[in-house]
Amino acid sequence: MLDINLIKEQTEQVTRALLKRMDAVNFTEVLALDEKRRKLIVESDRLKAKRNDVSGQVPRLKKEGKDVSGLIEEMKTVGEEIKELDSRLSGINDEIRGFLEGLPNIPEEDVPPGGKENNVVIRTIGEKPSFDFKTRDHVELATALQLIDYERGVKLGGNGFWMYRGTGAIMEWALLNYFVEEHLKDGYEFILPPHLLIPQCGYTAGQFPKFSEDVYHLKAEDEKAVKLFLLPTAETALSNLHRDEILKEDELPKKYFSYTPCYRKEAGSYRTQERGMIRGHQFNKVELFQYTLPEDSGRALEEMIDKAERLVKGLGLHYQVSKLAARDCSAGMAKTYDIEIWIPSMNDYKEVSSASNAHDYQARRGNMRFKRKNGGKNEFVHTLNASGLATSRVLPAILEQGQQKDGSVVVPGVLQKWVGREIIR
RNA sequence: GGAGAGGUGUCCGAGUGGUCGAAGGAGGCGGUCUUGAAAACCGUUGUGGGGCAACUCACCGGGGGUUCGAAUCCCUCCCUCUCCGCCA
Numbered sequence: 431m432l433d434i435n436l437i438k439e440q441t442e443q444v445t446r447a448l449l450k451r452m453d454a455v456n457f458t459e460v461l462a463l464d465e466k467r468r469k470l471i472v473e474s475d476r477l478k479a480k481r482n483d484v485s486g487q488v489p490r491l492k493k494e495g496k497d498v499s500g501l502i503e504e505m506k507t508v509g510e511e512i513k514e515l516d517s518r519l520s521g522i523n524d525e526i527r528g529f530l531e532g533l534p535n536i537p538e539e540d541v542p543p544g545g546k547e548n549n550v551v552i553r554t555i556g557e558k559p560s561f562d563f564k565t566r567d568h569v570e571l572a573t574a575l576q577l578i579d580y581e582r583g584v585k586l587g588g589n590g591f592w593m594y595r596g597t598g599a600i601m602e603w604a605l606l607n608y609f610v611e612e613h614l615k616d617g618y619e620f621i622l623p624p625h626l627l628i629p630q631c632g633y634t635a636g637q638f639p640k641f642s643e644d645v646y647h648l649k650a651e652d653e654k655a656v657k658l659f660l661l662p663t664a665e666t667a668l669s670n671l672h673r674d675e676i677l678k679e680d681e682l683p684k685k686y687f688s689y690t691p692c693y694r695k696e697a698g699s700y701r702t703q704e705r706g707m708i709r710g711h712q713f714n715k716v717e718l719f720q721y722t723l724p725e726d727s728g729r730a731l732e733e734m735i736d737k738a739e740r741l742v743k744g745l746g747l748h749y750q751v752s753k754l755a756a757r758d759c760s761a762g763m764a765k766t767y768d769i770e771i772w773i774p775s776m777n778d779y780k781e782v783s784s785a786s787n788a789h790d791y792q793a794r795r796g797n798m799r800f801k802r803k804n805g806g807k808n809e810f811v812h813t814l815n816a817s818g819l820a821t822s823r824v825l826p827a828i829l830e831q832g833q834q835k836d837g838s839v840v841v842p843g844v845l846q847k848w849v850g851r852e853i854i855r
Numbered sequence: 856g857g858a859g860a861g862g863u864g865u866c867c868g869a870g871u872g873g874u875c876g877a878a879g880g881a882g883g884c885g886g887u888c889u890u891g892a893a894a895a896c897c898g899u900u901g902u903g904g905g906g907c908a909a910c911u912c913a914c915c916g917g918g919g920g921u922u923c924g925a926a927u928c929c930c931u932c933c934c935u936c937u938c939c940g941c942c943a
Contacts, residue, residue, distance in 0.1 A: 471905050475912045482874095482912090485924040489873050498923080505923040676865090676902085799902095808902080 431530050431794040434464055447536045450543035451756035460529045467522045474515040481508050531639075534761035535791045541756050541765050548755035549768075555739070556748035558772055563835040567775030568826035571833055572598060575854055577825075590696065590711040597854055601828075601841070602714065604848035605821045606689055609716040609741060613818065616737060618685040618718060623667035625690055626658040631670045634796035636762030636788070637662065646693050664688035664717035665815040669788075672721060673796040677811065679803045683722040683730060687818065690715065708773070708780060713822035718785075720814045721798070727787050727812035734816040735767045735785040741819055742782065745842040747827050748772040750779055764789045769819075771827040782823045785816030 437444050437457055448455045484505055491498050542548040572578035577598025583591040594602045614620065626648065632638035637645070646660040661667055668686050677684070692715050718737065722730045735751065742749050749771045759766040763786040770779030790810035793799070799808040832840040838855035846852060 468905065471912080475905065478912060481923075486874060488923060502923045509923075 431791060432533050432536065433790075433794070434460070434526060434530060437461070438464060444536060448533070450537050450541065451534055451759070460526060463522055463526050463529075467519065467526065470515055470519045470522065474512055474519060477508050477512050477515070481505055481512065531795075535759075535764045535789060537756040537759065538765040538787070541753070541759070543757075544755050545757040546755065549758055550753045550755075551750050552753050552767075554748075554750040555743060556746075558748055559774065559831050561774075561833075561835075565774055565830070565833060566837065568773070568829045571829040571837070571839060572825075574837055575829075575839065577601065577829075577854070587711070590709075592710060597849070598825075600849055601825060601845065601854075602821055604845040605819075605824060606714060606716060607848050608744070608844055609818055610687075610689065612737075612741060612744075613687045613716070613718065616685075618687040621664075621668065621671070621686050621688045623661075623664060623688055623690065625661055625693075627661050627666060627670075629657055629659070630673070631661075631666050632659065634673055634792055635666045635669045636760070636792055636795060637666060640761065643697070644695055646695060660693035661690060662694045663692045663715060663817075664690040665719060668717060668719035668815070669792050669813055670796060671719075672798045672811070675798060676808055677721070677798075677800040679723065679800055682800060682811065683720050683726060686719045688717050688719075690717070692820075708776075708823060708826065710822065713820060715820040715822075716818050718816045718818045721811045722814065723800070724790065724809065724812050727789065727814060730812075730814050731765065731767070731785060731787040734814060734818075735769070735783075738769055738783040738785055738816050738818045742769060742771060742824075744844045745824065745828065747824075747831055747842075749782070760786065762788050762791045764791070771823055772831065773823070773827055774830045780823045780827075781820075782827070783817040783819045786814065788813045788815070 432444070438461060441457055441461070445455045445457065484501055488498050488501065491501075537543075542550060566574070569578075569580065573580065575598075576596055577594065579593040579595050583593035586593065610620065629638060632642065632645070645662045648658045648660075667690070668688055671686065672684070691712050693712050696709055696711060718734055720727075720730050720734065739749075739751065749769055752768045752770060754766040754768060766784055766786040768781050769783040769785075771782045772778075773780050789812050792813045793810035798811050798813070800811050801808050828842060829839050832842070834840065834853075836855070838853050841849050841852055841854060
């Protein structure tokens with residue numbers, strides 16, 4: 431959510447920035463509403479002050495034996511007026527809030543305008559592996575090596591699910607261990623959150639109400655049942671840890687990470703091209719999250735993308751890092767980097783990590799503030815998130831990039847202590 | 856699932872219709888004292904909104920109602936805790 435005062439004071443700049451990701455921006459109406467809102471407050475406050483004053487006098491006058499029935503009559507009317515003004519005010523507040531909730535975040539200065547086609551590859555690490563034999567894709571490899579059971583995954587969960595088994599499960603688990611170990615080294619606190627969340631969490635994270643259809647909601651048995659949903663990413667949980675809290679300046683930055691499966695409907699996004707583990711309704715992900723001082727979030731984003739990158743680098747995989755154009759970022763994010771890993775069979779780079787700076791967008795929605803050491807007004811914190819990493823595309827990359835002529839696959843060195851072998855055959 | 860208790864400021868905790876934004880205590884901050892520290896004492900210490908400002912309004916779980924006036928009364932929703940049952 432954006433700050434109405436910022437829109438009021440820097441209408442031009444905000445408009446220009448938002449046009450990088452929106453077709454049209456018009457603040458005339460909302461600013462007029464804001465004006466109206468202020469006028470109503472002034473008027474309502476004036477009447478309330480009067481009422482408070484008279485109500486204070488009533489008991490005193492009564493004690494003196496004076497007749498207060500006239501005053502009481504008058505205050506009845508004042509009370510009605512106040513009620514009327516306040517109900518108009520709350521209507522206007524709802525309208526303003528509704529408008530602001532619909533706006534995406536203000537992209538940072540260096541974020542290119544427009545959609546995907548304007549994404550900028552800022553660095554490419556490693557080389558595309560070249561093979562002197564006929565390569566297989568990860569589905570063939572995983573099936574032949576009995577790492578993934580696609581058929582039985584579908585048997586259990588339906589279309590869009592797979593099942594790790596045996597060495598495949600061990601590999602998956604090894605990846606998660608590797609990530610966890612690295613994050614602990616860097617001083618991030620390990621959180622295992624609930625996987626079922628209340629709607630407020632989706633709102634704070636910026637996913638609700640707009641993207642509510644993309645997640646799985648538990649069916650409410652009756653109206654009293656809580657409307658829980660399955661988290662689409664641990665970010666939804668971690669971004670709510672400090673909801674409605676006021677942190678101290680020296681508690682920041684707060685650094686967390688979680689491992690959770692991520693549950694997504696992915697409705698209508700099925701492409702045969704993305705068969706296998708590229709896109710499913712459930713995948714494993716380790717997520718990094720930070721709460722920082724506003725002035726530190728830029729640096730924190732660089733730190734987080736660097737961390738995520740080191741994980742890919744450690745696995746010896748070829749990848750690239752992109753800066754996303756404004757429309758390709760999630761609505762709540764001011765700036766996003768993606769790490770895209772090379773999938774030979776697709777002849778393409780696929781996202782394995784997305785690192786974003788939300789500035790105070792989520793903090794405003796979740797009312798998450800901090801107090802400076804030397805006093806002053808409480809300010810909103812900045813929040814950032816980065817996958818570190820999603821496994822579902824890492825394993826295919828490991829299989830495809832590490833395959834050998836005989837159909838075996840080299841286990842990356844960093845995973846060997848968990849997998850217990852150098853080659854899977 | 857059954858029964859009960861309760862939601863007040865950073866925390867504990869009082870307050871059942873009229874200067875209550877809220878006693879008291881703890882904690883924090885500032886100060887006095889001290890070689891230093893502790894103790895003691897004094898002061899200070901919530902959030903949000905409006906106004907150029909003086910100042911003012913709102914907030915005692917959320918929403919609604921009664922009243923000239925609500926933390927206090929009524930309705931409703933939410934949440935937490937305890938005990939019993941069941942159970943990973």
